[in-house]
Structures are given as structure tokens and as C-alpha cells.
Amino acid sequence: MSGTIKVLNVAEKPSVAKSVSAILSRNQGLRVRDGRSRFNKIFEFNYSIRGQPCHMLFTSVTGHLMELEFEDRFRKWHSCDPADLYHAPVRKFVPEDKVGIKRTLEEEARRCQWLVLWLDCDREGENITFEVIDVCRAVNPHLTIRRARFSALIEREIHHAMQNLVDPNPWFSDAVDARQEIDLRIGASFTRFQTMLLRDKFVIDSATDDRNLVLSYGPCQFPTLGFVVERYWEVQSHEPEEFWTINCSHRSDEGVATFNWMRGHLFDHTCAVIVYEMCVQEPTATVTKVRNQEKLKYPPYPLSTIELEKRASRYFRMSSEHTMKAIVQEQKEHPEWGSYAQRLLDPGTGLWRNPGSGGHDDKAHPPIHPTKFSTGERGWSQDHHKLYELVVRHFLACVSQPAVGAETTVEIDIAGELFSASGRIILERNYLDVYRYESWGGSMIPTYTVGQQFVPTSLTLDMGVTRPPPLLSEADLLSCMDKAGIGTDATMHDHIKKLLDRFYATKDSNTRFSPTNLGEALVMGYDDMGYELWKPNLRSMMEFDMKEVSVGNKSRDEVLATCLQQMKACFLDARLNKVKLLEAMAVFFERSNRAVGGDNHTAGEVVRQCGLCQESSMVLKKNLDGNFMVGCLGFPQCRNAIWLPGSVLEATVTSNICSSCNPGPVYLIQFKFRQLEIPPGFNANHLGCIGGCDDTLKQLIEICGTGSRMSARGRGPTTTSSNVQRSSNRQGACLYCQQMGHSSNDCPSQFSGSRNSRSRTNSQNGDPSISCSTCRTPCVLRTANTANNRGRKFYSCPSQECNFFIWEDTLNNGNGGRSIPRECINSSASNSRRRGGHGQFGHNGARTADVTFVSATGDPVSSRRCYVCGDPSHFASACPNRGM
DNA sequence: GCAAGGTC
Numbered sequence: 017m018s019g020t021i022k023v024l025n026v027a028e029k030p031s032v033a034k035s036v037s038a039i040l041s042r043n044q045g046l047r048v049r050d051g052r053s054r055f056n057k058i059f060e061f062n063y064s065i066r067g068q069p070c071h072m073l074f075t076s077v078t079g080h081l082m083e084l085e086f087e088d089r090f091r092k093w094h095s096c097d098p099a100d101l102y103h104a105p106v107r108k109f110v111p112e113d114k115v116g117i118k119r120t121l122e123e124e125a126r127r128c129q130w131l132v133l134w135l136d137c138d139r140e141g142e143n144i145t146f147e148v149i150d151v152c153r154a155v156n157p158h159l160t161i162r163r164a165r166f167s168a169l170i171e172r173e174i175h176h177a178m179q180n181l182v183d184p185n186p187w188f189s190d191a192v193d194a195r196q197e198i199d200l201r202i203g204a205s206f207t208r209f210q211t212m213l214l215r216d217k218f219v220i221d222s223a224t225d226d227r228n229l230v231l232s233y234g235p236c237q238f239p240t241l242g243f244v245v246e247r248y249w250e251v252q253s254h255e256p257e258e259f260w261t262i263n264c265s266h267r268s269d270e271g272v273a274t275f276n277w278m279r280g281h282l283f284d285h286t287c288a289v290i291v292y293e294m295c296v297q298e299p300t301a302t303v304t305k306v307r308n309q310e311k312l313k314y315p316p317y318p319l320s321t322i323e324l325e326k327r328a329s330r331y332f333r334m335s336s337e338h339t340m341k342a343i344v345q346e347q348k349e350h351p352e353w354g355s356y357a358q359r360l361l362d363p364g365t366g367l368w369r370n371p372g373s374g375g376h377d378d379k380a381h382p383p384i385h386p387t388k389f390s391t392g393e394r395g396w397s398q399d400h401h402k403l404y405e406l407v408v409r410h411f412l413a414c415v416s417q418p419a420v421g422a423e424t425t426v427e428i429d430i431a432g433e434l435f436s437a438s439g440r441i442i443l444e445r446n447y448l449d450v451y452r453y454e455s456w457g458g459s460m461i462p463t464y465t466v467g468q469q470f471v472p473t474s475l476t477l478d479m480g481v482t483r484p485p486p487l488l489s490e491a492d493l494l495s496c497m498d499k500a501g502i503g504t505d506a507t508m509h510d511h512i513k514k515l516l517d518r519f520y521a522t523k524d525s526n527t528r529f530s531p532t533n534l535g536e537a538l539v540m541g542y543d544d545m546g547y548e549l550w551k552p553n554l555r556s557m558m559e560f561d562m563k564e565v566s567v568g569n570k571s572r573d574e575v576l577a578t579c580l581q582q583m584k585a586c587f588l589d590a591r592l593n594k595v596k597l598l599e600a601m602a603v604f605f606e607r608s609n610r611a612v613g614g615d616n617h618t619a620g621e622v623v624r625q626c627g628l629c630q631e632s633s634m635v636l637k638k639n640l641d642g643n644f645m646v647g648c649l650g651f652p653q654c655r656n657a658i659w660l661p662g663s664v665l666e667a668t669v670t671s672n673i674c675s676s677c678n679p680g681p682v683y684l685i686q687f688k689f690r691q692l693e694i695p696p697g698f699n700a701n702h703l704g705c706i707g708g709c710d711d712t713l714k715q716l717i718e719i720c721g722t723g724s725r726m727s728a729r730g731r732g733p734t735t736t737s738s739n740v741q742r743s744s745n746r747q748g749a750c751l752y753c754q755q756m757g758h759s760s761n762d763c764p765s766q767f768s769g770s771r772n773s774r775s776r777t778n779s780q781n782g783d784p785s786i787s788c789s790t791c792r793t794p795c796v797l798r799t800a801n802t803a804n805n806r807g808r809k810f811y812s813c814p815s816q817e818c819n820f821f822i823w824e825d826t827l828n829n830g831n832g833g834r835s836i837p838r839e840c841i842n843s844s845a846s847n848s849r850r851r852g853g854h855g856q857f858g859h860n861g862a863r864t865a866d867v868t869f870v871s872a873t874g875d876p877v878s879s880r881r882c883y884v885c886g887d888p889s890h891f892a893s894a895c896p897n898r899g900m
Numbered sequence: 901g902c903a904a905g906g907t908c
Contacts, residue, residue, distance in 0.1 A: 029907060055908060079906025086902095093901065101902090140906055196904075203903030211902080234903045507905060 024128040025074040026148050028135045030055050033076035036134060039174045051075055053116030066179060073124050077117050081147040082108045084196045093208050094632050094649040101205040102584040118151050125152035131159045139566055142188035190572035191565040197576060199235055202583050206233035213594055218605035232518055235555050236503045240511045242550035243496045244521050245531045245539040247488045254484030260288035260477055264435050267473045270462035275435035292477040298431040299475060303468040305427040312420055313456050315413040315447035318383030321505035322498050326491040331453050332402050342403045350391050356450045369417050385411045409450050416447035419456055426464045437461055487528040500552035501559045533604035541597035545590055621669040624682040636669050646706050658706050661716040663693035677707025695719060
């Protein structure tokens with residue numbers, strides 16, 4: 017061997033090839049030339065690996081070089097039963113747009129002795145590694161193959177990787193192979209199944225051209241949709257519950273302290289009234305505890321991609337997709353945060369701190385950090401500036417000391433009830449100086465000492481109503497996906513976008529997601545089947561198996577076999593239960609009266625291969641008008657069809673094969689004819705063949721005519737009206753409970769369970785006569801469901817932000833329609849009830865105080881009167897109206 | 901026409 021060896025190096029993307037080449041060559045003698053692909057240049061330089069002089073060629077791929085697909089004869093949607101896709105042969109191939117890269121690799125690999133792989137060091141990167149190896153080895157089997165391990169484009173790390181090459185890890189790659197195959201088989205089978213089942217049966221108004229609509233299913237997109245739907249159902253089914261809380265404030269020369277009731281709130285009105293009354297009767301507060309504490313507020317962890325997307329969405333309302341697209345690069349001395357950076361670097365300030373570990377490590381990338389200083393470049397959009405600023409400020413914050421505050425908590429006792437107030441002063445702002453997206457409210461409270469007594473300035477019993485959680489925001493959705501392991505940082509935004517593209521969900525101006533009717537119907541359908549196909553569990557289980565493969569605990573084939581077997585069983589079962597999907601769709605969509613396509617028949621069993629297109633199967637079908645035919649699954653491309661006699665009552669494909677018709681097999685069909693429609697001498701039961709050998713069948717077709725002609729006669733008004741009847745006149749039998757006399761829309765069974773509250777909400781649309789006092793939005797009339805006010809109607813603002821609320825029956829009773837101040841507390845009712853307890857607070861005498869108290873309605877009320885009915889002759893605890 | 905994963 018001559019002294020120098022030729023080494024082909026391959027990176028995952030062009031920019032890495034360029035950077036690593038620059039580092040290794042130290043920009044000495046670095047040359048660049050074009051390859052076969054426009055974007056993937058080839059860099060050349062000399063280098064020495066452990067003393068061995070090398071001529072280095074450095075090129076790149078752009079992500080995966082290969083794709084997985086079914087073999088050609090399974091690729092057309094009608095070419096096979098979707099269930100066949102669980103075992104149909106698949107192949108890896110280099111798609112058209114990657115052929116140039118493949119040719120570059122082949123050409124360069126032929127003249128090299130070594131192949132060094134610089135793909136990302138995660139599972140996908142390892143899989144791409146093997147794709148590159150396959151291509152290169154095919155043209156040069158003698159290549160020595162080595163893997164470089166690195167995680168960041170830092171000089172020290174790159175040289176270290178080059179000098180410490182390792183072997184590629186086939187387990188990592190196997191895990192990806194398994195994932196790809198499972199995703200393809202599940203995705204393609206369910207997508208074809210649900211698209212062909214539903215698309216032509218319903219008028220799906222969201223799509224402009226629903227002939228081309230694809231109702232896709234994917235192991236990532238569906239759980240993502242599931243999160244959106246689940247939250248939407250939660251919001252829809254929320255039943256507001258009233259609660260009561262006691263608030264106390266105290267004003268002194270030093271300022272105001274607001275004390276919160278340490279019970280939080282009570283859901284039992286009577287109980288709250290009794291406690292309140294006790295406080296009113298004996299209102300002197302005694303300070304029981306004063307705690308002074310230093311509190312730290314820590315800066316955020318270094319940014320992962322997902323965290324960057326979440327924060328960009330939260331702070332700038334930027335979609336995750338947009339964030340990803342915007343270029344996050346460059347850094348230096350900035351007019352705004354430059355001085356902070358200088359302080360940070362000055363050891364004298366002591367501001368620096370090594371960042372914490374966020375617990376996320378994809379093994380392929382370091383945390384996001386500014387890689388170059390910039391005061392902004394020409395051509396940067398506003399969003400680009402904002403993202404750059406976020407990356408820089410976040411990075412500076414990560415390496416800064418936490419903010420320091422002094423917190424004072426004061427606890428007081430009023431008639432045995434505990435209240436607490438706290439105040440905070442910020443002593444050192446530290447990282448908050450640069451991280452302007454976060455704040456730490458400081459509020460002063462007067463100084464108190466233990467044992468001090470005072471009379472509160474106000475003591476009120478306030479009512480609140482529980483509120484539903486908000487719809488999922490983009491940041492929430494990313495969190496849900498991250499937690500459940502749905503998608504990767506690079507693909508999560510794709511899955512979210514797919515929901516919008518497929519008309520499964522919409523995003524409002526507040527970046528909050530709601531399902532469309534289509535999205536809700538699909539999830540509802542699978543939910544009704546009892547399958548969790550829309551939940552993240554399936555993906556999480558797959559992810560667990562992938563991990564097992566990647567560490568060598570399980571083999572790729574073992575995982576593939578088990579997973580595909582289970583999923584096929586699930587698919588077959590879902591198909592048996594397809595009526596659930598149809599019912600769910602029927603809740604939201606009108607039936608289509610489109611009389612086209614094989615999809616409008618009930619799906620049938622295979623009778624023989626199609627002799628006309630030679631591609632698809634001929635199957636027995638029953639048209640919507642009740643007539644039977646044997647048609648090609650390739651319709652409408654292939655229009656081969658055999659129309660059967662109009663007198664057929666029932667027809668079933670048997671497993672018997674005709675002994676004379678070719679090409680076989682041609683399966684015999686068991687017919688049952690309507691006796692009155694066939695001539696005497698013909699048997700109503702007949703085992704027939706459509707291959708051409710069956711004279712009985714031919715005669716009957718001649719005599720009785722075929723379903724085709726019947727159908728042609730029937731088309732037009734008759735067919736239309738029958739279809740219309742199917743769709744709009746669902747009273748025939750309710751889709752929910754199968755009972756006669758009402759439609760599914762009015763089914764009483766709909767009103768149990770959470771999801772179906774949709775119809776209730778729709779009937780409670782805004783009443784324009786009552787508007788929210790804050791945002792002027794028409795209020796929604798709702799019904800309370802609490803022990804004290806069950807069935808009582810109230811109006812509330814539909815906005816999540818406003819707290820407007822008013823009882824309907826107070827509108828015309830001279831009360832002036834005063835709204836009741838309240839606050840939103842989302843704690844669960846059961847917890848609060850547990851805290852509150854019942855009946856343990858007794859009436860303990862009639863002591864009064866000389867302060868004015870404010871009632872829940874805002875009116876001054878004398879402490880000497882019953883709080884419930886206002887009667888001065890008794891207290892609320894003895895009020896005869898209390899139980900009302 | 902279908903998935904999810906790379907990346908441009």
C-alpha cells in the first residue's frame with residue numbers, strides 16, 4: 017500500500033460535511049468540488065489518523081437516503097385487501113430525488129479504502145449509516161468501515177472522534193427498521209380502510225373536493241388528534257360547580273395585606289355560611305405565625321428543540337413549524353444584552369453559574385445555544401430577530417445565578433379559621449435582568465408580629481364557579497406529545513400540521529386547537545369500538561420495544577412479528593366493527609347520495625382475479641339498491657363487471673372452486689333467488705359460477721334481467737329519495753340506541769357520558785340579550801348542577817378569561833341583575849370537599865363587632881343579621897331557610 | 901392517494 021489511504025467521509029447534511037472538513041483541515045488546503053447532487057458538495061483535504069496519512073473526501077447525504085415501500089403490486093389502493101398490507105412484501109429503495117447523492121457515494125466509494133460515517137449519533141442517524149454502507153459496499157466490498165462519534169461541531173470533539181473511530185451499531189439501526197415497517201403497514205392499512213369506507217358515504221363539507229380527500233391514520237398523527245379531542249370533550253362536558261370562599265383584607269399605614277382562607281374554598285354553601293358567620297361574630301384576627309424566608313427563582317434549563325418551540329409559541333405565538341423554519345444561528349457584542357453578557361463573563365460579579373441538566377439528551381445534539389454573535393443581519397425577519405434574541409437571552413440566563421427574593425408569610429386566626437398572606441421583595445434580580453420573558457412579582461405587605469391583634473378591614477364570603485380547562489394550546493400539545501413520546505423534536509410540528517391539513521382540527525388566533533367534526537367523528541368511532549387507537553399508548557409501547565431492540569434485548573424480527581400480529585388482529589376487529597365509525601360519522605355528516613364507485617357497495621368477497629386489468633380482484637358486491645354484481649376492485653380505472661340476475665335474494669361466495677373455468681381459481685357463489693321472480697322449474701337455491709360455464713345462471717340473466725338494468729331504471733328520483741331518506745330521516749332507527757321513534761340527534765342516551773354534551777352546548781348558544789360586563793360577548797345560558805342549586809339556570813361569559821356570571825332568576829326580581837364577583841379556581845371538587853368537611857362548625861354565641869362587612873353580593877350587611885335571609889332575629893346557623 | 905423519519 018502506498019503511504020496515503022483514501023478515506024470517504026459522509027455526514028448527515030451538507031453543513032456538517034462543511035464544518036467538520038473545516039475543523040479537520042484547519043482550513044489548510046481545503047478544496048471543494050461538486051458532486052452529482054446540487055446540494056451535496058465534496059470537500060477534499062489531507063489528514064492523519066493516528067499517524068496514518070490520509071487523503072480525505074468529505075461529502076454528505078440529506079437525511080435518509082432510502083424509503084420503505086410496498087412492492088409494486090400492492091401499491092395501488094384497490095390492488096389488495098388492506099389487511100394484506102400486514103404481510104405484503106416491502107422493499108427499501110432510493111427515491112428519485114436522492115439518486116444523485118447515491119451516484120456520488122458510488123463514484124467516490126469506488127476509489128477509497130476507508131468509509132467513515134459522520135451521521136448523527138441517534139437511532140435514525142445509525143440507520144442512515146447503514147443505508148450509506150449498503151450503497152458504498154455494493155460497489156466496493158473491500159471498504160474498511162468506521163463510525164465517528166460526536167455530538168457537537170466543536171474542534172476538540174471532532175478531532176477526538178476522528179482519532180477514536182468505532183464500529184457502527186446495528187441494534188440502533190434495527191430499531192429504526194422495525195419502526196419504519198410498523199409505521200408503514202399500520203398507516204397504509206388503516207388509511208386505505210377508513211378512507212374507502214367513509215369518504216364516499218358522507219358529504220364531508222370541510223373538503224373542497226372530497227373525491228381526493230384522504231382520511232389518513234398514523235401512529236403519531238392520531239394520538240395527537242386524540243389529545244385535541246380529549247381536551248375538547250373535557251371542556252364540553254364541564255359542569256360548573258359553585259363554591260364559596262372567605263376573603264379577608266387588612267389595611268394599615270404600611271399598606272394592604274390580602275389574606276387567603278387556608279381551606280381554599282368549600283362547595284357546601286351552608287357550611288361556608290356558618291364558618292363565615294363565626295368569623296363575622298368574632299372578627300378579631302390574631303397573628304399566629306410570621307415566617308421570613310429566602311427564596312430562589314432558578315433560571316430555565318438549556319433549550320432543547322422542543323422547549324424552544326414551546327417557548328416561541330408561548331412568548332411570540334409562533335407556531336412550532338415556523339420556529340423550526342426560522343434560522344437559528346449566529347452571535348457577538350450586542351447593544352442591548354451586550355453589557356449583561358460582559359457582566360456575566362466578569363468573574364468579579366459572580367454572576368456566572370454552570371447550567372443545570374434538563375434531563376433531556378437525544379445523544380445527537382448539544383442544547384441549543386447561540387453559535388455566532390450578531391446584532392441582526394439584513395434580511396432577517398422580525399420573527400427571526402425574536403427567535404435569535406430568545407436563544408441568546410435563554411443561553412445567558414442558563415449560565416446565570418438564580419434570582420433571590422425574601423418572602424414573608426403571615427398566618428392569622430379569626431374565630432378558629434386560619435388565613436394567610438404573603439409578600440415578597442426581590443433582593444437580587446440576576447438572570448431576570450436578561451430573561452425578560454419571565455417576571456417574579458414582588459409585593460410588600462405590612463409588618464406583623466406574632467400575637468399581634470387587629471380587626472380586618474373587610475371580610476367577605478365570595479362565590480365562585482369552577483371553570484373548564486382551556487382548549488389545548490400549541491405549547492400544551494407539544495408537551496403532551498413530548499411526555500407520551502409521540503414523534504421527535506423534528507417531526508412533532510409536522511404531526512400538528514397534518515391535523516390541520518387533513519381537516520381533523522383547527523387552530524384559533526389564540527393558538528388553541530379544536531377538533532373539526534371529521535376529527536371528532538373519527539376519534540369517537542374508534543372510541544366506541546373500545547379501541548385506544550387514538551390514544552398514545554400504542555406509540556409508547558412501540559417506542560418501548562424499539563428501545564429494547566436498540567440495546568439488544570429483543571431482535572428486530574421478534575418485535576416486528578409480535579407487533580404486526582397484534583395490529584393485524586386489531587385491524588380485522590376494527591373492520592368488523594366498522595359500523596361504529598359509520599355511526600359516529602352519521603352524527604356529524606349527511607349521508608352522500610353519490611352513486612359512484614365500488615366504495616358505494618357493501619364490500620365483498622373475492623370471486624376471482626380480474627382478467628381485464630390483470631391487477632385487481634373481482635369481488636361480489638351488493639349495491640345500495642339491493643342488486644348483486646361481481647366487480648373489479650380497480651374501479652373506476654377498471655370497469656370490468658358481471659351483473660347478476662335481478663331475482664337474486666342472497667349471494668355468498670363459497671370456498672368451492674370451479675373445476676372448468678380458467679384462469680382459476682374461480683370461487684362458486686351460493687345463490688338464493690326470489691321464487692316468484694324465476695320461472696317454474698328453476699331451483700331457488702343454486703351453487704353457481706360466474707366464470708362462463710354456468711348455463712343456469714346465463715338463462716336466469718336472460719329471463720330476469722340483471723341488477724344493472726334494474727339499477728338504471730331505479731336511478732334518478734327513486735334512488736335519490738331513498739338515499740335522502742337514509743340520511744336525514746334517521747328516525748327509522750336511532751343510530752345510538754337502535755330504538756324507533758327518534759333520531760340519533762335526539763337520543764336520550766346521548767345525554768349521558770361526557771362527549772355528547774356537544775348537542776347540549778349547541779342548544780345553549782349565546783343569548784344576545786345578556787352580555788358579559790367585561791367583554792360584551794353574548795352570554796351562555798347554563799344549568800347549575802350543585803346540591804343547592806340543581807337545575808337553576810345562570811348566564812355566564814363563554815370566554816375563558818372573563819368571570820361574568822348571573823343567575824337567570826335574579827334578572828327580573830328587583831335585584832337589578834347584579835353580577836356576583838367570583839374567581840376561577842380549578843381544584844377538584846372532591847379535594848375541596850374533603851378539606852371542607854361537613855357539619856363540624858357549630859353556632860357559638862352571639863358576639864358582634866363594630867365593623868362593616870360586605871356580603872357576597874357587594875351590599876353592606878350588618879353582622880347582627882342572618883346571612884342567609886337577612887332576618888335580624890336569628891343567625892344563619894339557625895335559619896329556617898338554610899336548607900333551601 | 902397511505903406512515904414517520906431524516907433534511908433542503
